[in-house]
Amino acid sequence: MKKTFKIAALSLLAGITLASCSDNEDPKKYVVPVQKEMIVLNQGNYYGGVEGTLDRLELGNTANNFWEGTLTSSVFKAANGQSLGDSPQNGVMCGSKLYVSVYASNLVWVLNPSTKKIIASVSTTEPEWVTTDGKNIYVANNNGFVTRIDTATYAKDSIKVGPNPACLVVANKHLYASISDGYNSANGYANGKKVAKIDLQTFKKTKDIPVGINPGRMDVDNAGNVFVVCMGNYGTIAPEVQRISKSDKVDKVAAGNHIVCLRNLLYVFDSQTNWSTGEVKTKVKIFNGSTLKEDSNNHFEEREMAPAPTGLFTDLNEKYVIVTSDPDGKGFNKPGFVYIYSSEGSFLKKLNVGIHPYSVIFPISYVTMVI
Template sequence: MKQFQQKSLLILVLAASIFASCKKDDRSNTEPEQPTAERKGLYVLCEGLFNANNTSLAYYNYDDKQLTTDRFLAVNKRGLGDTGNDIKVYGSKMYIVVNVSSTLEIVNPHTGASLKKIDLKDKGLGRQPRYIVFNKNKAFISNFDGTVAVLDTASMAIEQYIKVGRNPEQMAISNNKLYVANSGGLDYPNYDNSISVINLNTLKETKKITVVENPRALAADQYGDVYVLSVGNYADVKPSMATIDSKTDEVKTELAFSGGSIVISGDLAYIPASGGKLKVFNVKTEKIEKENFITDDTKITTLYGVAVDDLTGEVFITDAKNYTTGGEVFCFDKTGKKKYSLNVGINPNNVVFVNK
């Protein structure tokens, strides 16, 4: 439900010299192993319109280049529900978080068939799930009711709920800890300003880290840092990006930043900026590498989501256009040149990849 979040456009205001003071030159230079799987296709989650019950799931087959605009509906003879907010593939299953319907749909990614639909409700009231992340045999789902649900991925059953801060949004995992952004986004103007830290062995919150008000986006790099993008209060508290050292849980840096999402692949972080641009930030050198990843004349009307295929280096940008009609997904090669685009449903917000 990203239009509900009043997405801010990203503007960097600090010089590269400031970033350079915190270089990670003393850290490991070991490159992660390159994945060897072969892609079968990709899914695009289109959240639809708030309260319109029209979330859709597009599927693009790499072999025959065929696009199915709503594979879930075609296979299951029912829709996903109201306002799909997040989607991930983990192991042999695909997980779709549907915010307003307060459901988690678990799907066979190869067929599109539903394996289980889980209601995330408390005494009949929807918990409003937001995002999902994974660690070993557990999935963690943030819920706007101030909890994180713990799901066993084998039994597909909710085991417990962990109490965190107000209106938690995105999560990230680093050093065997789960970091949860407590936004307080439904409590204007009294936003939350904390990151909950959960021990993944005990599944208990151990502390809260104070950051700038209204934290929403989280991402962890391979060096043990967790990046937090906070929106601020839309008045005297400005947006920022904090960097947390997961070894100490201390905030290392807090920079003037404006943005609602961050995606990290290898050493590169991709951060939406104003004017349909995509900034590229190197998390190792802590410098901006590119003001705009796109190197050709492709124009993005409303940059809504970003995904990176770690296998190919391809970068996918979703364009919500005017938020009310069909959107578009652009595939760029690693140099920032457009390869192709797909016309999909309303408000496409996430792209995930399926292996053969």
């Protein structure tokens, strides 16, 4: 989704540049997308009876104060007088609405992104992930289907993709769904080990792309390369990151269990947990997404490394690496953190947020500029 808005923003700014070159034109109005807040989605602890929450960070309008705004907790409950639900997964903007998937509550909330008030709810089975192509919302359902939601009517249709789809990304006029077979560890995740490729125009699966064991989160660089974390078997087979090229060729990139793409760069976090103590040690590598050559301009780990990463994200302008984190490897019932770094890895900000932060969302506001 961040790729869609990045392209839109660049197109608008290009229009502004061209218009300003003429001295004879009348003033023109341009609507420009602006990110004014960051929403942190905290999963809570379903087995401990802790509901999910949304926290809101107000963003500044300059580089010097961008992360210095007020942090407000539990904005969904404050706006609606009810719980967000159990085990929320992620959220995505499409048009003027914010969509949030809530796994154990079997629904996707449709929210006003400014007020966080409920517009609608769409029932769907165990939604693991939501994304959009700018027209429809797509949901990875844990029961083996991907559901398409019409954003005007909320009508649904679904296709079967394989057991326990874990994540969705849009690239190259297709929807990619990682198929984990995550509940079949006893049989080595035998029916997973693939990424389903779905044609967006026909909403039909065109092929399965073989990848490593237990594929999960994915991201896309600006060249259309799709990267997937293959989580292994949590024992003898370690997590690794693989790349799916535009021609569907698969290459191994590096060991790691968290990824995010900024423009043409891939960031790989490899976090190893000592389960007896809860201590997590994280190594970070940065790669060129096309050449897979490691980037030497890497200042991560020098100070203030996130103690137990749960996910990697970036803002809509792709200037920052944002890490959601538990306080330690056993911190599923303790308040967590969000760490913010420059694209080179310099530490910028630490936020105290809710229990088990799992993803971040950047709703967009629009401002009218007169040129």
